[in-house]
Amino acid sequence: MERRTFLKAMAAGAGLGLRAFAGQMPDDLKITRIVAFDLISDRPKLIGKNSRLDVHGVQTRDRMVRLFTNTGLEGLGNCRAGQEQLGLLLGRHPLGYYRPLSRTMAGPLGAGTMPLWDLVGKIMGKPVYELLGGVGSAIVPIYDGSLYFSDLLDEYHDNYLDRFRREIDMSWGMGHRAFKVKIGRGAKWMDPKEGYERDKEVVRSVREHVGPGAVMGVDANDGYSLNQAAQLLVDLPGVDLAFMEEMFPEDIDKCLALKEFIRRRGLKARIADGETQGDLEAFRPFIEARAIDIFQGDMNHFGFEGILAAAAICKGVGARIAPHNWGSLVGFYMQLHVGRAVANFYRAEHDAARTSVLAADGYHIRDGYCSVPDAPGFGLSIYEPGFEKAAKIQFDLKA
Numbered sequence: 001m002e003r004r005t006f007l008k009a010m011a012a013g014a015g016l017g018l019r020a021f022a023g024q025m026p027d028d029l030k031i032t033r034i035v036a037f038d039l040i041s042d043r044p045k046l047i048g049k050n051s052r053l054d055v056h057g058v059q060t061r062d063r064m065v066r067l068f069t070n071t072g073l074e075g076l077g078n079c080r081a082g083q084e085q086l087g088l089l090l091g092r093h094p095l096g097y098y099r100p101l102s103r104t105m106a107g108p109l110g111a112g113t114m115p116l117w118d119l120v121g122k123i124m125g126k127p128v129y130e131l132l133g134g135v136g137s138a139i140v141p142i143y144d145g146s147l148y149f150s151d152l153l154d155e156y157h158d159n160y161l162d163r164f165r166r167e168i169d170m171s172w173g174m175g176h177r178a179f180k181v182k183i184g185r186g187a188k189w190m191d192p193k194e195g196y197e198r199d200k201e202v203v204r205s206v207r208e209h210v211g212p213g214a215v216m217g218v219d220a221n222d223g224y225s226l227n228q229a230a231q232l233l234v235d236l237p238g239v240d241l242a243f244m245e246e247m248f249p250e251d252i253d254k255c256l257a258l259k260e261f262i263r264r265r266g267l268k269a270r271i272a273d274g275e276t277q278g279d280l281e282a283f284r285p286f287i288e289a290r291a292i293d294i295f296q297g298d299m300n301h302f303g304f305e306g307i308l309a310a311a312a313i314c315k316g317v318g319a320r321i322a323p324h325n326w327g328s329l330v331g332f333y334m335q336l337h338v339g340r341a342v343a344n345f346y347r348a349e350h351d352a353a354r355t356s357v358l359a360a361d362g363y364h365i366r367d368g369y370c371s372v373p374d375a376p377g378f379g380l381s382i383y384e385p386g387f388e389k390a391a392k393i394q395f396d397l398k399a
């Protein structure tokens with residue numbers, strides 16, 4: 001098919017919606033070129049320490065892949081697969097990897113199947129969330145995960161409560177209505193008692209500033225003990241935490257004890273954990289024992305296949321998923337598609353960042369939710385002048 005005819009067919013197909021359109025795709029469609037690059041995005045503010053790690057800086061980084069085909073269609077997505085694995089895609093038809101019944105993408109890319117999902121979505125004329133299940137909410141609840149230890153940055157040391165209020169105002173202006181506050185200063189960076197006092201002061205002050213209607217959670221990055229976690233709830237009456245994340249190194253009995261404590265006090269906080277696990281099976285017993293309410297496997301590490309498998313396990317016991325996503329702009333969009341795909345999705349974590357390389361039309365944050373475009377694939381596209389200027393090319397493979 002001529003490229004022009006094909007593009008016309010594509011436009012018509014987009015209007016009709018799909019399978020008919022997929023039938024118009026040339027059988028000899030194949031992947032002809034693969035470009036891997038680093039997408040560096042700029043955060044609107046400096047992110048400081050958490051309880052374990054030093055200053056996180058002003059940029060995020062995604063390893064991205066562009067899959068070019070002989071039809072003009074292009075697949076784009078986060079993918080950490082190496083040159084050798086990606087090279088196996090050259091000359092292949094992307095539909096050969098798609099397993100519609102299990103809603104998975106086979107092939108050599110491991111967890112990095114996003115560019116193939118994008119391409120298959122474009123071939124089918126469907127948004128990826130629909131291929132992944134399509135039973136999630138129409139707009140996806142999100143939260144701002146960026147309230148780190150700004151009080152421990154030199155520039156805000158003397159007026160840190162003002163700084164937190166300023167950060168919340170920025171976030172509120174962006175459309176956020178749910179916030180996660182990092183705690184655990186006493187685990188490494190401050191005297192344990194002073195660190196705990198500072199944690200309480202910051203959490204109280206954030207609640208005061210966001211008001212009673214906003215959703216608020218805390219994340220200790222394993223910097224608390226079970227007793228400290230329970231004490232925090234006692235010491236912060238009325239703060240109304242929606243979730244407590246990684247309060248201590250994961251342990252089924254301790255999680256169950258904290259849940260029981262929360263229940264007996266008539267509180268609503270949910271237990272969230274799972275971001276440091278590399279293996280889904282390691283967390284299955286936690287989910288099955290209902291030791292956690294919200295599973296937070298890492299979006300990029302597990303990919304769509306892993307996160308959907310986790311969602312299915314969680315669904316069986318009435319638990320939810322909220323994939324961990326930090327330091328990745330594209331991981332946010334991935335989570336949003338998961339949020340539209342499955343019914344037991346809690347919230348998508350947002351690490352706000354901007355780039356001149358990627359256009360994300362149709363993703364709009366408003367009142368604590370983000371919309372997801374119904375464009376084929378992910379609805380993300382490369383802004384070529386920005387790409388020329390700013391993309392850090394890693395390799396370029398041709399058939």
Ligand SMILES: [Mg+2]
Nearest residue numbers: 219245246275
């Ligand atoms: Mg965390």
